[in-house]
Amino acid sequence: MNSATWYGLVGALLVGIGLYGLIVQPHALRKILAFNVLGSGVFVLAGVVARRGAAVGLPGDPVLQGLVITGLIVAFSATALAVALVLRLAASAGTVSLEAGRAAPEAPDATGAEQDARASGGT
Amino acid sequence: MTAGIGTPGGHWLVLALMVPVAGLLLAFVAGGRHAERIALAALPVGAIATVAVALQLIETRAALVYSLGNWAPPLGIVLRADGLSAVMMVTTLVVLIAVALFARADFATPAGVREARAPFAFWTLLLAVWAALLVVFLASDLFTLYVALELVAFAAVPLVSLDGRAETLQAALRYLLYALAGSVLYLLGAALIYGGYGTLDLTLLAARIRPEPVAIVAAALMTVGLLAKTALFPLHLWLPPAHAGAPAAASALLSGLVIKGSFFLAVRLWFDAMPAVMTPAAAQLLAALGAAAIFVGSTVALQQARLKLMIAYSTVAQIGYLFLMFPLIIGMPQALAAGALTGGMLQAISHATAKAAMFMAAGLIYAALGHDRVADLRGVARALPMTVAAFALGGISLIGLPPSGGFLAKWMLLSASLASAQWWWAVVLAVGGLLTAGYVFLVLARSLTSTEAPIELRAPVARSREAVVLALAMVSALIGLAAFAPLDPIQIGRPESFNASFNEPGRMQ
Numbered sequence: 001m002n003s004a005t006w007y008g009l010v011g012a013l014l015v016g017i018g019l020y021g022l023i024v025q026p027h028a029l030r031k032i033l034a035f036n037v038l039g040s041g042v043f044v045l046a047g048v049v050a051r052r053g054a055a056v057g058l059p060g061d062p063v064l065q066g067l068v069i070t071g072l073i074v075a076f077s078a079t080a081l082a083v084a085l086v087l088r089l090a091a092s093a094g095t096v097s098l099e100a101g102r103a104a105p106e107a108p109d110a111t112g113a114e115q116d117a118r119a120s121g122g123t
Numbered sequence: 124m125t126a127g128i129g130t131p132g133g134h135w136l137v138l139a140l141m142v143p144v145a146g147l148l149l150a151f152v153a154g155g156r157h158a159e160r161i162a163l164a165a166l167p168v169g170a171i172a173t174v175a176v177a178l179q180l181i182e183t184r185a186a187l188v189y190s191l192g193n194w195a196p197p198l199g200i201v202l203r204a205d206g207l208s209a210v211m212m213v214t215t216l217v218v219l220i221a222v223a224l225f226a227r228a229d230f231a232t233p234a235g236v237r238e239a240r241a242p243f244a245f246w247t248l249l250l251a252v253w254a255a256l257l258v259v260f261l262a263s264d265l266f267t268l269y270v271a272l273e274l275v276a277f278a279a280v281p282l283v284s285l286d287g288r289a290e291t292l293q294a295a296l297r298y299l300l301y302a303l304a305g306s307v308l309y310l311l312g313a314a315l316i317y318g319g320y321g322t323l324d325l326t327l328l329a330a331r332i333r334p335e336p337v338a339i340v341a342a343a344l345m346t347v348g349l350l351a352k353t354a355l356f357p358l359h360l361w362l363p364p365a366h367a368g369a370p371a372a373a374s375a376l377l378s379g380l381v382i383k384g385s386f387f388l389a390v391r392l393w394f395d396a397m398p399a400v401m402t403p404a405a406a407q408l409l410a411a412l413g414a415a416a417i418f419v420g421s422t423v424a425l426q427q428a429r430l431k432l433m434i435a436y437s438t439v440a441q442i443g444y445l446f447l448m449f450p451l452i453i454g455m456p457q458a459l460a461a462g463a464l465t466g467g468m469l470q471a472i473s474h475a476t477a478k479a480a481m482f483m484a485a486g487l488i489y490a491a492l493g494h495d496r497v498a499d500l501r502g503v504a505r506a507l508p509m510t511v512a513a514f515a516l517g518g519i520s521l522i523g524l525p526p527s528g529g530f531l532a533k534w535m536l537l538s539a540s541l542a543s544a545q546w547w548w549a550v551v552l553a554v555g556g557l558l559t560a561g562y563v564f565l566v567l568a569r570s571l572t573s574t575e576a577p578i579e580l581r582a583p584v585a586r587s588r589e590a591v592v593l594a595l596a597m598v599s600a601l602i603g604l605a606a607f608a609p610l611d612p613i614q615i616g617r618p619e620s621f622n623a624s625f626n627e628p629g630r631m632q
Contacts, residue, residue, distance in 0.1 A: 081281075098297055
C-alpha cells in the first residue's frame with residue numbers, strides 16, 4: 001500500500017462520515033459541519049487523483065489543484081450562507097432543528113434577541 | 124486572425140453572458156433603488172444577445188462556439204451553444220421578462236427610502252439567477268458546470284427567504300443543504316472522471332469515456348447529486364415548503380427556471396458527455412422515479428388546502444415528466460431518440476412558462492383575497508377573470524390539452540414510448556394527465572362558482588399585472604403550435620456534428 005492508497009481510503013471514509021451526518025443529524029449546525037467533513041473527503045480524493053495523475057517532476061496535477069481551490073472557496077461561501085441562515089432562524093424561531101413543524105413562528109424571546117444581537121455584532 | 128476553434132458569431136455568447144453579470148455588479152455598486160432599474164434595463168439588452176444567438180444558430184444550423192482566450196480544450200475552456208442551449212436561453216428570457224414586469228409592484232423600493240432589503244435582494248438575485256442559468260446552458264466542461272450549479276443554488280436559496288419568516292428561513296436552509304449535498308457529490312464525480320480520462324471537456328470526454336467502474340461510479344454520483352438539486356422523487360422533500368413559502372415572483376423563478384438548470388445538466392451528462400456509460404436499465408430506473416414523482420406529487424397536490432402548496436406539489440409531479448424521456452433516448456435508434464429529446468425539452472419549456480404563470484396567478488389571488496385557501500375561492504373568476512384565465516391556460520399546458528406545449532411534449536413522449544414498445548410509460552403519461560386534470564379542475568371549479576354578490580377584494584389588483592400573467596400563460600398554451608415550424612431548433616448542433624468539427628485536423632492550434 002502506498003501513500004496515495006492510504007489518502008484515498010481516508011478520503012472515502014470522510015465522505016462516508018460526512019454523508020451519514022448530513023442525512024441523520026437533525027441539528028442544522030451539525031448538518032453544516034457534516035457537509036464540511038464530506039467536502040474535505042472529496043478534496044482529499046481530488047488530491048489523490050492529482051498526485052497519481054501528475055507528470056514527472058510535478059507534485060500534483062495543477063488542474064485538480066485549481067479544482068480543489070475553487071471547491072474550497074465554494075464550500076466556504078456555502079458554509080457562511082448556511083450559518084447566516086441558521087443565525088436568522090435561531091433569532092426568529094428560537095430553534096435550529098430542521099425537523100418539520102419545529103419552526104412555528106413564536107414571539108421573539110430573550111434568547112432570540114440575544115442571538116440577534118450577537119449575530120449583528122459578529123458581522 | 125489566429126486559428127481558434129470558435130465559430131463566427133461566438134462573441135454573442137460572451138455578450139449574452141456579460142449582460143446579467145455586468146448588471147449584477149453594477150446593481151451592487153449603485154445599490155438601493157437602482158437595482159430595479161438596472162435589472163429592467165438589462166433584460167432588453169440580454170434579449171438582443173439571446174435573439175442574435177438564436178438567429179445565428181438557425182442560419183448556420185450548427186453550434187456556436189467561443190473559446191475563451193483562444194485556447195482550445197483540454198487546455199482552455201469554451202462556451203458552446205447548441206439548439207438545447209438556445210431554446211433554454213429564450214425560455215429563461217421570456218419567463219424573466221414576465222416575472223420582472225410582474226414583480227415591479229411587489230418589489231418597488233418605497234418612496235423616500237434609499238434602499239429596502241427585500242427589493243434590493245430580489246432584483247440583484249433575479250440578475251444572479253439569470254447569469255447562473257446562462258452559464259449552465261453555455262458551459263461545456265464539467266468544472267465550469269459545477270461552478271454554475273453552485274451559482275444557481277446561491278442565487279436561488281435567498282429567494283426562498285426574501286420575507287424573512289421563520290418557516291421560509293427553515294425551508295431555505297433545508298434547500299441549501301440538499302443543494303450542497305448534491306453539488307459535492309457532483310464534484311466528487313467530476314474529480315473521478317478527470318482521474319480516469321484526463322479531461323473535463325464534455326466533447327473530449329464523450330470520445331474517451333468507456334463503460335468501466337470509474338465512469339459508472341462517477342456517473343452515478345453526479346446523477347444523484349443533480350437529482351437532489353432537481354428535486355426528483357424521493358429527493359423532493361425540500362421543494363414544496365421552499366417554493367410555496369417564497370413570494371409569488373420568487374416562486375415563479377424557482378419553480379419555472381431554477382430546477383431546470385440542474386435538469387439541463389443531467390440531460391447534458393446523459394446524452395452528450397457520457398452516453399457510452401448510461402445503460403437502458405439505469406434510464407428505466409430514472410423514469411421509474413419520474414413515474415413515482417408523478418403519482419405521489421399529483422396525489423398530494425390533490426389533497427392540498429392551500430393553492431400555492433398545491434402548485435408546488437404539482438411541480439414535484441411535473442419534474443417526473445421530465446425524466447420520462449431518458450429510457451426513450453438511451454439505446455434507442457437515432458430518429459426515435461431525437462423525437463423523445465424534443466418532447467422532453469418541450470415539457471421543460473412549457474412547464475417553465477406554465478408554472479411561472481400559475482405561481483404568479485396564485486400570488487395575485489392571494490394579494491386580492493388575503494388568503495389562498497382552495498376551498499374559499501368562490502367568485503374569484505368574476506373578480507379576477509384574467510388571472511383565473513391565466514391559471515386555466517397554465518393548467519391546460521400541464522394537463523396536456525392541445526394546442527399547448529404540454530400537449531405536444533406529451534404527444535411526442537407518448538409516440539416515442541409506443542414506437543419503442545415501452546407501453547408502460549404511455550400508461551404513466553395518461554394517468555398523470557388525469558391526475559393533473561383533477562387538481563387543476565378542482566381549483567377552476569371552485570373559482571368559477573358564482574356568488575350572489577361580487578366578492579370583496581382586500582386589495583385591488585392592477586390590470587397590467589393580470590395581463591402579464593395571462594400573456595405568459597398564453598405563451599405556454601400556444602407553444603404546441605411549434606409543431607408546424609419548419610425546423611426543430613432543439614436538434615441544431617447535436618453531438619454528432621460537433622464531434623466532427625472538433626476532431627477536424629488543423630483546427631487545434
